[in-house]
Every structure is written in structure tokens, then in C-alpha cells.
Amino acid sequence: MAVMTIAKAINEGLRAALNTHPTALLMGEDIGDLGGVYRVTEGLKAQFGPDRVVDTPLAESGIIGTAIGLALRGYRPICEIQFDGFVFPAFNQITTQLAKIHTRSDGLLTAPVVIRIPYGGGIGSVEHHSESPEALFAHTAGLRIITPSNAHDAYWMIQQAVTCADPVIVFEPKRRYWLKGEVDVSAVPSSPFQAEVLREGTDATIVAYGPLVPVALAAANAAAEDGSSVEVIDLRSISPIDFDTVTTSVLKTGRLLVAHEAPTFGGIGGEIAARITERAFLSLEAPVTRVGGFHLPYPTARTEEHYLPDLDRILHSLDTVLAY
Amino acid sequence: MATPRLPAAEFDAEEQLDAHHLPEFPRDPSGMVQMLTPEGELSGSDFRGYAAAEEELPALYRDMYLIRRFDQESTALQRQGELALWVPMRGQEAAQIGSARAMLAQDYAFPTYREHGVAVARGVAPADLLKLFRGVTNGGWNPKDSNFHLYTLVLAAQCLHAVGYAMGMQRDQLAEQSLPKAATMAYFGDGASSEGDVHEAMVFAASFNAPAVFFCQNNHWAISVPTEVQSRVPLAHRAHGYGFPGIRVDGNDVLAVQAVTRWALDRARNGGGPVLIEAFTYRMSAHTTADDPTKYRLAAEEEQWVSRDPLTRVEHRLRATGTGDDFFRQLEEESVQLAADLRASVLSMEAPGLEHRFATAYAEAHPLIQEELQAWRDYEAGFDVEGGAR
Numbered sequence: 001m002a003v004m005t006i007a008k009a010i011n012e013g014l015r016a017a018l019n020t021h022p023t024a025l026l027m028g029e030d031i032g033d034l035g036g037v038y039r040v041t042e043g044l045k046a047q048f049g050p051d052r053v054v055d056t057p058l059a060e061s062g063i064i065g066t067a068i069g070l071a072l073r074g075y076r077p078i079c080e081i082q083f084d085g086f087v088f089p090a091f092n093q094i095t096t097q098l099a100k101i102h103t104r105s106d107g108l109l110t111a112p113v114v115i116r117i118p119y120g121g122g123i124g125s126v127e128h129h130s131e132s133p134e135a136l137f138a139h140t141a142g143l144r145i146i147t148p149s150n151a152h153d154a155y156w157m158i159q160q161a162v163t164c165a166d167p168v169i170v171f172e173p174k175r176r177y178w179l180k181g182e183v184d185v186s187a188v189p190s191s192p193f194q195a196e197v198l199r200e201g202t203d204a205t206i207v208a209y210g211p212l213v214p215v216a217l218a219a220a221n222a223a224a225e226d227g228s229s230v231e232v233i234d235l236r237s238i239s240p241i242d243f244d245t246v247t248t249s250v251l252k253t254g255r256l257l258v259a260h261e262a263p264t265f266g267g268i269g270g271e272i273a274a275r276i277t278e279r280a281f282l283s284l285e286a287p288v289t290r291v292g293g294f295h296l297p298y299p300t301a302r303t304e305e306h307y308l309p310d311l312d313r314i315l316h317s318l319d320t321v322l323a324y
Numbered sequence: 325m326a327t328p329r330l331p332a333a334e335f336d337a338e339e340q341l342d343a344h345h346l347p348e349f350p351r352d353p354s355g356m357v358q359m360l361t362p363e364g365e366l367s368g369s370d371f372r373g374y375a376a377a378e379e380e381l382p383a384l385y386r387d388m389y390l391i392r393r394f395d396q397e398s399t400a401l402q403r404q405g406e407l408a409l410w411v412p413m414r415g416q417e418a419a420q421i422g423s424a425r426a427m428l429a430q431d432y433a434f435p436t437y438r439e440h441g442v443a444v445a446r447g448v449a450p451a452d453l454l455k456l457f458r459g460v461t462n463g464g465w466n467p468k469d470s471n472f473h474l475y476t477l478v479l480a481a482q483c484l485h486a487v488g489y490a491m492g493m494q495r496d497q498l499a500e501q502s503l504p505k506a507a508t509m510a511y512f513g514d515g516a517s518s519e520g521d522v523h524e525a526m527v528f529a530a531s532f533n534a535p536a537v538f539f540c541q542n543n544h545w546a547i548s549v550p551t552e553v554q555s556r557v558p559l560a561h562r563a564h565g566y567g568f569p570g571i572r573v574d575g576n577d578v579l580a581v582q583a584v585t586r587w588a589l590d591r592a593r594n595g596g597g598p599v600l601i602e603a604f605t606y607r608m609s610a611h612t613t614a615d616d617p618t619k620y621r622l623a624a625e626e627e628q629w630v631s632r633d634p635l636t637r638v639e640h641r642l643r644a645t646g647t648g649d650d651f652f653r654q655l656e657e658e659s660v661q662l663a664a665d666l667r668a669s670v671l672s673m674e675a676p677g678l679e680h681r682f683a684t685a686y687a688e689a690h691p692l693i694q695e696e697l698q699a700w701r702d703y704e705a706g707f708d709v710e711g712g713a714r
Contacts, residue, residue, distance in 0.1 A: 025495075051330050051495060057531055062484055062524035069434075069488020069508075072473070075495070077488075089520075096478045097485070103684040104462040104474055106676075110687045141685050141693075165687035193691075240692045 001184055007177040009151035010040050010116075012185075013158035014078065018048050021076055024162055025052045027063050028080030028116075037082055038118060038177055060090040064115065068098055071111045076162055084119040084171075085128025085298075091136075098167045099142030114161045118174035119147075120211045120261050121308055124301040131298050132262035134171055138239040138271075145238040146192045147171040149213035151181035153236065156189035171238070173211035195242035197249065201231035204255035204321055207246055207272060209235035212259045212309060219314040228322055238268055246272065247279045254285035255321045259309050264292035286324035291317045330494050331533065331595060355558075356604060357584050358574040362632045364640025374583035374590075376425075382647060384425060384578050385638045386655055388417035391441040392635065393659035394450050395609075397666050398440075398457070402613045406670055407457040411438050415576070415608030418634030419541045421445055422581025423509065423603070426589055429471065430506040432493075434486040437475040438541075439511050446472035450662065451669035460675040479512065480519030483538065486510035487525045490534035490592075505593035507535035509585075515546025517562070518554045526566040526598070535592035537585065538563075538600040541575060543607035548620035563600035575605030576634040606632070 004012065017024050026041060026048075032055040035042030045053035056063050060081055067077035081087045087094075094115070101111040121130030137143055144166050148154040154172070161168035190196070198213070199220050208216035213234045220230040231249050235241065250256045256276055258269035269290035276288055291309045299307045359369045369375070376384065395413050402410035413420065420441030427433065433442055443453055447470040455464035456475060463474045476482035486508040493506045512522060517540055529536045540559055544551050555562070563570025573584045581603055588599035606629040610617050617626075642651070682697040 049329060051498070057524070057527045059524040059527060061521055062528050065481060065484020065521060065524065066488030066491060066528050069485040069490070070492045071488075072467075072485065073489045073492025073496070075492050092478060093481060093484065093521075097476070097481050100462070102687050103681065105467070105684075106461055106463050106680070107684040107687070108463070108466050108468070109474075112687075144686075240690055242691075244691075 001182045003180055003182055004151050005178045005180050006148065006151050006154045006173070007038055007040050009155040009181075009183050010158050010172065011042060011044070012183070013155040014041065014044060015047070017078065017159050017162040018044065018052060020159075021162060023074055024076040024078060025054060025070070026078050026080065027054045027056050027067055029056060029058055029063075029082050031055060031080050036080060038174065040116075040172075040177070041080065060086055060088075061093050064090040064093040064098060064113070067113045068093065068101070068111055071113050072101075072109065076112050076114070078114040078116065078158075078162060081115060081117045083129045084117055084131040084133055087117055087133065094137065094143070094167075094169075095140045099140045102166070103142060110165045111167055112162075112165055113167045114158070115167070115169045116158070117169060117171050118177075119171045120173050120175055121298060121304050122175040122211065124304070126301070127298070130304065132260065132293070134238050135262055135267045137169055138268060142167070143239060144168045144193070145171065146236060147173065147210040147238060148236070149173060149176070149208075149210055149234050151179070152183045152187070153192075155183045155185065156187070157192045157236075160189060160192045171210060176211050176214070179214070193237040193240055193242065195236055195245040196234045197231060197245065198234050199230070199232040201229040201253060203229045203253055204257060204318060205231045205233060205246070205249040205253045206257045206259060206314065206318070207233045207235055208259045209238065210260075212261060215309065215311055215314060216259055218311050219318060222311065222315055223318055228318070230318065241268070241272065241275075243272075243275050243279065246276060250276055250280045251283045254283050255324070256284070256288045257291060257314070257317055257321055258288065259291040259314055260293075261308055262293055263295050264290040265295045267292060286321045289317050289321050328498055330498055356572045356574055357580045358577050359579040359583065360577045360637050360641060362576075362637050364637045364644060366641070369580065369583070371580065371583040371587055374586040375579050376582055378645065381579075381638060381642060382651060384421060384582070385635070385642060387421040387425065387441070387445055388578065388635050388638070389655050390659050390662055391417055391421065391444055393663055394444070394666060395440060397663040398454060399609070399613060401454070401667065401670055402457070407454060408459050409457055410613045411457075411611075412607075412609035412613070413438050413440050415606045415629065415634065416541055416543055417441055418578035419575040419581055419603035419605045422578040423539050423585045423601075426582045426585035427509060428504070428506070428589070430504045431509065431589060432471040432473070432486075432489055432506065433509040433511065434473045434482040434489070435475055435511045436479055436482065436513060436516065437477055438513075439475075442511065443470070443472050446470040448472055450666055451673075454666070454670050455673060458670060458673050460673050479516035480521035480525075483510040483512055483522050483525035484528070487529045487532075487534050487536045490529070490536040491532055493535055494532070505535075507537060507589050507592035509589075510536055510538045512538070512540055513546065514540065514542040514544065514551045514554050514559060515549065517559055526563070526600070529598040530566045530568055533595065533597040535595075536598045537588045537592055538598060539585065540600065540602045541605055542602050543605050545607050545611065545617070545621065547611040547615060558602065560600060560602035566598075568598045568600065570600040570602065572602045572604055575603030576632050576637070578634060578638060605634075608633075
């Protein structure tokens with residue numbers, strides 16, 4: 001069992017994917033000699049050469065659009081979008097083209113493009129570098145969206161994304177890039193589209209994903225000191241969402257809290273609340289509650305700590321839920 | 325052993341900066357390549373070496389004649405309520421047939437939604453083109469059979485696909501030298517030339533020396549907005565800003581279009597990099613059947629272009645060189661049959677139901693799709709139980 005950071009785990013996962021699949025190639029801005037602005041692709045150009053680790057022009061639509069062409073030719077492009085807020089120039093290619101190629105061709109064509117996007121805040125950065133736009137993509141059928149919260153998942157999920165016949169967006173929790181964890185490189189990985197119960201409990205369930213998973217676990221630990229038994233689920237996949245695992249948990253606990261950095265309005269938490277209310281209405285002891293960002297453009301670095309759901313805000317909402 | 329690598333693009337800044345002096349390829353002094361005048365006279369051209377032989381002209385004429393009849397019948401089908409929409413291409417027959425007949429089997433075309441002539445020349449069944457407009461599919465044919473991609477309705481997106489596909493061809497060629505050299509064709513129009521994706525496609529193609537030919541049909545109107553609003557310079561000139569050749573060709577001259585496209589494809593296949601061809605043509609009909617050109621352009625302009633009709637000049641040439649009435653009569657009979665077959669095919673098209681849409685949204689199994697499909701089936705089954713016919 002190797003211990004590595006999430007960034008290193010993705011790096012090793014990419015290395016494994018490039019070794020395993022001769023048609024896989026990386027595309028992105030500054031991913032070559034620099035190794036990406038977060039060094040996630042460090043050393044890969046030196047190992048695999050500039051034709052498989054391609055420094056592209058500074059043009060996100062160009063990256064995704066040419067990746068689609070490469071995929072149609074039989075390649076498996078793995079694209080890096082430098083920051084969450086920079087994905088929007090490629091939004092058209094992702095939603096009107098990439099997502100629809102399989103259905104447009106009546107199943108004759110696939111477009112197995114992987115898009116890596118570092119996302120989320122808490123890094124004290126400037127505008128457009130801290131956003132969580134996952135719901136905007138989850139609303140589009142044809143895309144799959146996954147997000148690891150730990151090094152082991154990071155290592156495997158990127159490789160699983162590469163083998164998927166559908167386009168996959170991998171949202172990488174950038175403020176956790178340096179979070180270390182054990183990676184079992186010889187494991188048989190679980191499906192990336194399944195949620196995982198990280199901690200069992202009986203009084204309430206917290207569903208979180210990506211950067212908020214460690215915060216959710218900390219909240220469960222704190223609640224335990226107050227005598228509450230809280231189950232924590234790492235959602236892992238945002239599209240599709242593993243509602244079965246969440247439902248099973250809520251049927252047991254009767255209470256559900258969903259936490260994400262993205263604004264709650266129109267977000268993934270709302271979707272989970274609606275579906276779980278449909279599936280487990282008679283078992284619910286409290287309204288499904290969301291903790292997330294406000295209906296604001298992402299705030300400035302010096303104010304983001306008040307915007308991001310933290311331990312206290314999750315505990316506050318947990319108290320509300322448990323009080324019913 | 326070192327991994328073989330793709331050659332870098334050659335770039336000579338001084339040469340590229342001089343937009344009007346491009347010594348490495350032939351160029352007509354008039355600024356627009358033409359080989360067959362509107363009167364049907366052959367004119368000299370530096371591209372003569374790439375032109376079709378005189379005996380190939382009847383086949384090119386046949387292609388153009390049949391696609392015009394196809395276009396006319398499709399318009400009629402829309403007017404009769406059998407198609408949701410039709411996108412006419414009248415006037416652009418030479419640009420489409422000439423460029424398509426320059427491609428080799430291994431080349432691959434990425435169209436907009438108006439490239440009916442290219443499609444049929446590439447081997448797509450005419451009726452398959454109408455499935456999209458009949459509303460039974462958003463595709464209609466297998467692109468792998470014809471190396472002609474599905475129509476793209478969000479214009480300009482396909483230009484990047486063409487460049488990416490060409491980058492794949494480069495890599496295939498590198499891995500397997502015995503593969504036939506190939507190139508892509510990126511079709512777009514004067515309207516879409518303003519889209520950012522065209523710019524990005526040209527940047528990527530130039531930077532990676534991709535074997536992609538940008539084929540812009542400047543048909544003068546982006547629905548109701550004239551080309552002057554899209555560009556202050558001839559569109560072909562834009563290529564020089566990216567560092568590759570741009571050529572304006574008489575888009576109503578099938579010989580010139582084919583010759584210039586052959587030259588460009590040949591150059592791209594052999595590592596010369598991208599070329600922009602601006603086919604100077606005219607959309608003689610409406611943008612779509614939902615459009616009314618009388619609101620934005622003058623009849624006089626339309627009449628002016630009638631005199632430059634791409635079919636008329638070839639007919640003049642054919643008759644002048646001894647092609648008899650029999651050829652034209654047989655072609656008319658063939659076109660009538662094509663129209664009848666097309667109509668019969670359209671009227672018998674069945675839409676494959678919503679189940680098929682559930683089945684193709686994703687390539688791999690998807691729990692939400694399965695859940696919603698089941699819910700929909702249960703809902704539909706309720707009508708059967710209650711005896712309602714659906």
C-alpha cells in the first residue's frame with residue numbers, strides 16, 4: 001500500500017492509463033514541461049513524449065473540440081481544463097457536441113473523452129479559480145461526472161474514466177490535492193459510479209463529495225462526542241447519482257443532510273432532496289437539508305471562508321435536522 | 325530507441341506576413357481561381373495540373389444536376405408538411421460537388437447542415453439525409469461507411485472536430501506508415517466564419533500542422549446578414565494570419581473548386597499543413613424553408629447570380645464540345661426517378677420511438693436512464709389497461 005497525495009495519485013493514474021492504452025493522450029494548457037499548474041501531469045511529457053502529452057494553444061473550446069475529433073478517430077483524449085472557471089469557453093463543445101454524439105448517431109459512434117477539472121474553493125485565489133460548476137454539467141444527459149475525495153479513488157477513478165465509453169468529467173478537489181492517503185494499486189476498484197458509506201451511523205446521514213468529504217467526516221466525529229451517530233456517504237459520482245446507497249442509508253437514519261460547496265439553489269443537493277423525498281418519504285424524520293454555497297457569484301478570497309460550508313455550518317444544520 | 329514524433333509545423337514569419345505573396349503555391353493574379361467562365365469558356369489557371377480531364381465533366385454535371393433535383397424535391401416535401409424543415413443548397417452545387425469529388429476514400433469530411441451535395445458524393449443515401457429533417461433521428465447515416473460525418477447544427481463546432489480528427493490521422497500515420505495518407509475537410513460558411521471555434525480550429529491546425537482543409541462556402545448570406553458584416557477582408561485572407569495559405573476560388577466553377585481542393589488535400593496529406601479555401605458562391609434559395617429572402621435582399625442581386633449559375637456554364641461547355649441531347653434527356657429522366665424514390669422513402673420513414681432515445685443517451689448502462697425508462701413504460705402501460713388506444 002503506497003501513501004501519496006491526491007495529486008500524485010492522479011499523476012500515477014494517468015501514467016497507468018497512458019501505459020495501458022496506446023490510444024490515450026493528454027491535452028491541456030501547460031501540462032507538458034511545467035506539468036500543469038498543479039503539477040498533476042508532472043513528468044508525463046518526459047516519459048511519453050509531446051505527441052501523447054500535448055501542450056495545446058490557450059483555447060478551451062479548441063481542447064475539447066479537437067479531443068472530440070480525436071475520439072471519433074479512435075483515440076482516448078484526457079483533457080485538462082486548468083481551472084473550474086475556465087471551462088465555460090468549452091461549454092458549447094461539451095454540452096451540444098460531446099454529450100450528444102452517441103445519441104445523435106443512434107448509438108453508432110462513441111466519444112470517450114475525459115475532462116479533468118480542478119474545482120472548488122478554499123485556496124485563496126482570484127476570481128474564476130474557486131468555483132463548483134458540477135450542476136451545470138449534471139443537467140446535461142450524455143455526460144458522466146465523478147469526483148474523488150481521496151488518493152485511492154483519485155488513482156482509480158481517472159483510469160476508470162478513460163475506459164468508459166461515455167464522456168466523463170472528473171472534478172478534482174483542488175484544495176485537497178495535497179491530502180495524503182493510502183492507494184492500493186493492486187486493488188479491484190469499485191465502480192466509480194457508486195457511492196461509498198465511509199462511516200456508519202443511525203441518527204442522520206450526511207452526503208458529501210469531493211472537497212467536503214473530510215469536513216463531513218469531521219462533523220460526524222464531532223457529533224459522536226455529543227452522542228449522535230451520523231452516517232457519512234461519499235457520493236463519488238454526481239451523474240449518475242447512486243440513489244440506492246443514499247436511500248438505504250436514509251431508510252435507516254431517517255435524516256439527510258447534503259453538503260457541497262456549490263450554491264444550493266438549483267444544485268445537486270436539491271436533486272438528492274427531491275429524489276430521496278420520493279423514495280423514503282415515510283421514513284423521513286426531518287426535511288432533507290442542504291448546506292452549500294449561497295446564491296452569489298463565488299466571493300473574494302478574503303471572504304470565502306464565510307461562504308464555504310465548514311465544520312460549524314454542517315454541525316449547525318445537523319443540529320437542526322436532529323432536533324426534529 | 326527514440327519514439328518517432330510528429331514533425332513540427334514549418335513557419336516562415338516573413339513569408340506569411342506578406343498576404344499577397346505566397347510563392348510556394350500557384351495563385352491566379354485575379355485573386356479568384358476560375359477555370360470555366362459563366363459563358364462556358366475554359367480559362368487558364370495555375371491549378372490546371374489538378375483539374376479534371378474534359379471527359380470527366382459529364383459526371384460532375386450529373387452530380388450537380390441530380391443534387392439540384394434532390395434539393396428541389398426536398399423543398400417540396402417540406403412545403404407539403406412531410407419535413408419539419410429544409411435547408412436548400414441551390415447555387416452551391418459546384419462548391420459541394422467539386423470539393424467532394426476532390427476527396428479520396430480515406431479522407432473524412434465534417435459538414436454543416438447544408439452539405440447535401442458532399443454527402444451524396446461521399447456515398448450517403450439521399451433519403452438518409454432527410455431523416456433528420458423528417459424528425460426520425462438527429463443523425464441518419466453511419467459516418468464510418470462514407471467518411472462523411474453527421475450534420476452539425478451548432479455551426480463551427482465541426483471545424484474543431486475536423487482538426488482533431490486530422491490530428492488522429494497524423495498519429496495513425498506515424499504509427500503505421502503503410503496507411504494511405506489522409507486529410508479532413510472542415511466545411512463552414514461565411515456566417516460561421518465569425519464563430520470562435522473557427523478561429524480556434526485554425527490555430528490548432530496551424531500549430532500542429534494538421535492535415536485539415538478548411539472549406540468555406542461564402543454564399544453571401546448568413547440568413548439575413550451579408551458577408552460584409554462578418555468580415556472586412558476577403559475571408560481567404562484570414563488564413564495568412566494563421567500562417568497557412570488561403571485561396572479564393574470561383575465557387576460556381578466545379579472545375580476550379582475541384583482542382584484547388586485537390587491541390588489543398590494533396591498538400592495536407594503530404595505534411596504541408598492546413599489550407600483555407602473560400603468558395604465564392606451564392607445561396608440562390610432561402611436559408612431554410614422558414615426564411616423569406618425578399619425581406620433582406622434585392623431581386624436584382626439574385627438575378628445577377630442566375631447568370632453565374634454553376635450548372636449552366638457546364639451545360640454550355642458540354643454542348644459546345646459535342647454532348648448531345650440524349651445525355652441531358654437521360655439525366656432528366658434519372659432525376660425524376662430519384663425524386664420519386666426520395667418521396668417514397670420519406671413517406672415510409674418510421675420514427676423509432678422514445679425507447680430508442682433512452683437506449684442511446686449513453687453508451688454504457690445508466691441507472692437513472694433505466695429508472696426513468698421503467699417509469700415511462702409503466703405510465704404507457706396504464707393506457708393499455710384502461711383500454712385507450714395509443
